[in-house]
Amino acid sequence: MKRTIKVAGIQQVCFEDKAKSYERSAHWIAQAAQNGTDLVVMQELHATQYFCQTEEARFFDLAEPLDGPTAQFLSAQAKQHNMVIVGSIFERRAAGIYHNTALVFERDGTLAGFYRKMHIPDDPAFYEKYYFTPGDDEPGFEPIQTSVGKLGVMVCWDQWYPEGARLMALKGAEVLIYPTAIGWDRDDTNEEQTRQKDAWIGVQRGHSIANNLPVIAINRVGYEADPSGHTTGIEFWGHSFITGPQGEFLTLAEHQNETLVEAELDLNRIEQVRRIWPYFRDRRIDQFAPLTKRYID
Amino acid sequence: MKRTIKVAGIQQVCFEDKAKSYERSAHWIAQAAQNGTDLVVMQELHATQYFCQTEEARFFDLAEPLDGPTAQFLSAQAKQHNMVIVGSIFERRAAGIYHNTALVFERDGTLAGFYRKMHIPDDPAFYEKYYFTPGDDEPGFEPIQTSVGKLGVMVCWDQWYPEGARLMALKGAEVLIYPTAIGWDRDDTNEEQTRQKDAWIGVQRGHSIANNLPVIAINRVGYEADPSGHTTGIEFWGHSFITGPQGEFLTLAEHQNETLVEAELDLNRIEQVRRIWPYFRDRRIDQFAPLTKRYID
Numbered sequence: 001m002k003r004t005i006k007v008a009g010i011q012q013v014c015f016e017d018k019a020k021s022y023e024r025s026a027h028w029i030a031q032a033a034q035n036g037t038d039l040v041v042m043q044e045l046h047a048t049q050y051f052c053q054t055e056e057a058r059f060f061d062l063a064e065p066l067d068g069p070t071a072q073f074l075s076a077q078a079k080q081h082n083m084v085i086v087g088s089i090f091e092r093r094a095a096g097i098y099h100n101t102a103l104v105f106e107r108d109g110t111l112a113g114f115y116r117k118m119h120i121p122d123d124p125a126f127y128e129k130y131y132f133t134p135g136d137d138e139p140g141f142e143p144i145q146t147s148v149g150k151l152g153v154m155v156c157w158d159q160w161y162p163e164g165a166r167l168m169a170l171k172g173a174e175v176l177i178y179p180t181a182i183g184w185d186r187d188d189t190n191e192e193q194t195r196q197k198d199a200w201i202g203v204q205r206g207h208s209i210a211n212n213l214p215v216i217a218i219n220r221v222g223y224e225a226d227p228s229g230h231t232t233g234i235e236f237w238g239h240s241f242i243t244g245p246q247g248e249f250l251t252l253a254e255h256q257n258e259t260l261v262e263a264e265l266d267l268n269r270i271e272q273v274r275r276i277w278p279y280f281r282d283r284r285i286d287q288f289a290p291l292t293k294r295y296i297d
Numbered sequence: 298m299k300r301t302i303k304v305a306g307i308q309q310v311c312f313e314d315k316a317k318s319y320e321r322s323a324h325w326i327a328q329a330a331q332n333g334t335d336l337v338v339m340q341e342l343h344a345t346q347y348f349c350q351t352e353e354a355r356f357f358d359l360a361e362p363l364d365g366p367t368a369q370f371l372s373a374q375a376k377q378h379n380m381v382i383v384g385s386i387f388e389r390r391a392a393g394i395y396h397n398t399a400l401v402f403e404r405d406g407t408l409a410g411f412y413r414k415m416h417i418p419d420d421p422a423f424y425e426k427y428y429f430t431p432g433d434d435e436p437g438f439e440p441i442q443t444s445v446g447k448l449g450v451m452v453c454w455d456q457w458y459p460e461g462a463r464l465m466a467l468k469g470a471e472v473l474i475y476p477t478a479i480g481w482d483r484d485d486t487n488e489e490q491t492r493q494k495d496a497w498i499g500v501q502r503g504h505s506i507a508n509n510l511p512v513i514a515i516n517r518v519g520y521e522a523d524p525s526g527h528t529t530g531i532e533f534w535g536h537s538f539i540t541g542p543q544g545e546f547l548t549l550a551e552h553q554n555e556t557l558v559e560a561e562l563d564l565n566r567i568e569q570v571r572r573i574w575p576y577f578r579d580r581r582i583d584q585f586a587p588l589t590k591r592y593i594d
């Protein structure tokens with residue numbers, strides 16, 4: 001059985017006003033639909049600007065339940081265009097418990113599943129530990145079954161961890177997907193900016209190769225000022241990309257403008273590649289228990 | 298304290314005759330010494346041609362104990378040039394137990410430690426499961442302390458496994474080192490050959506990024522015929538490289554000729570990078586126990 005799917009990622013600018021962000025997303029989703037896309041991947045927290053540049057209690061007002069306005073927007077888009085959509089919300093689960101959550105909608109607009117970001121970053125201008133409770137063991141690292149395949153959806157900071165990618169692969173994921181919002185500090189040198197951007201691409205490409213899985217990594221673009229005025233803001237670096245199951249680039253947005261990144265994925269190639277280079281046969285699982293240690297002193 | 302070391306890898310052709318291989322290695326080691334190298338990394342099984350292209354009992358005659366002729370050669374070279382050397386042997390541990398083993402010699406020629414290849418490949422023309430017993434839990438994935446730093450030495454097929462790299466990092470490795478013998482099947486298309494070579498580079502670069510560690514990956518060059526005459530032999534693809542702790546290329550041998558690959562590694566940068574992007578702080582170790590499963594059905 002042929003299992004080729006057309007996928008697209010939306011690398012876009014976001015606005016303070018959610019309605020304006022939806023409008024921009026809808027423009028690009030319609031474009032992808034015209035191109036016959038089966039699966040659309042949005043970037044991280046695409047309904048708003050990246051509020052985590054500063055710690056301010058008022059930004060919790062942006063949070064929404066799993067069936068809030070952003071979910072409704074994504075659901076309607078999925079149904080209208082008969083495509084699977086991976087979106088991202090700032091989730092309000094309860095008073096005092098908020099998550100950074102990816103949502104997956106089926107072609108008929110129903111929620112196929114969700115993923116709550118497991119690894120939460122915290123470094124200057126990315127103060128996520130203030131806003132987001134880490135995902136707990138349900139759903140944990142669990143791929144989401146859809147009509148286009150089993151999707152290993154994680155979020156941004158997760159992309160630096162081989163463990164998450166491997167757990168998704170061991171649970172049968174057929175694609176690894178990372179909605180992202182990462183950018184440059186304008187005060188860094190060009191050399192440092194390039195090393196960071198190349199590392200971001202390189203580590204995810206590594207997961208693609210090590211697991212013989214396609215990777216879809218979609219990042220924000222545009223400059224966003226620091227609401228607190230303390231820093232020079234973030235220049236989101238774009239460079240969204242899609243790899244095939246040998247880590248080969250199928251598409252790479254070589255710039256920081258808004259764009260669709262599109263590719264055809266042949267999901268049957270995963271098993272072909274795993275027959276040539278059978279890594280999964282040989283994992284030394286008898287030796288891997290210490291991977292659950294923080295450090296081995 | 299400044300902790301900059303000069304490292305070199307030797308990408309060379311190997312011969313059936315061990316003495317001839319040693320001679321070639323000695324030539325390049327002397328060159329590295331002239332350049333002031335502190336640490337030399339040899340490729341995998343550098344004393345002989347890659348005999349695993351076929352399964353023949355006579356090739357077990359090539360195996361040596363931990364203090365056999367190849368070890369003696371490496372020890373003498375380390376002492377003569379006052380450098381640390383990572384070498385590789387076909388080890389005879391006992392009748393019926395043979396390993397693919399990396400040896401690390403100190404500047405004074407003493408054996409600092411060894412590593413027995415943990416993941417053993419087996420695919421057409423790389424019939425290693427016939428020859429090599431997988432390394433057991435001693436020494437396992439254990440970095441080797443030397444005067445130039447703590448070396449996370451693994452061997453070839455190990456390079457495809459993020460778990461090995463992570464375990465070495467969790468045990469304090471300051472450099473990941475992969476002696477390798479990998480090459481192309483001449484019957485593959487150019488496109489497939491390029492995907493394979495790029496995947497080989499990409500997966501190891503991924504370990505460098507995910508662990509904020511330099512990687513030294515040294516591969517064989519030259520064409521070697523299949524002793525059994527069944528296949529068209531192997532074209533070892535070279536492309537040895539060294540990365541810094543953000544995965545940035547410090548050197549990449551862009552060809553398949555014999556060459557030294559050389560770089561200066563600033564080991565203090567490891568901690569600087571880990572302060573900018575603190576992955577190790579956030580690993581979800583509460584969720585990683587299933588990494589010890591073959592597959593999660």
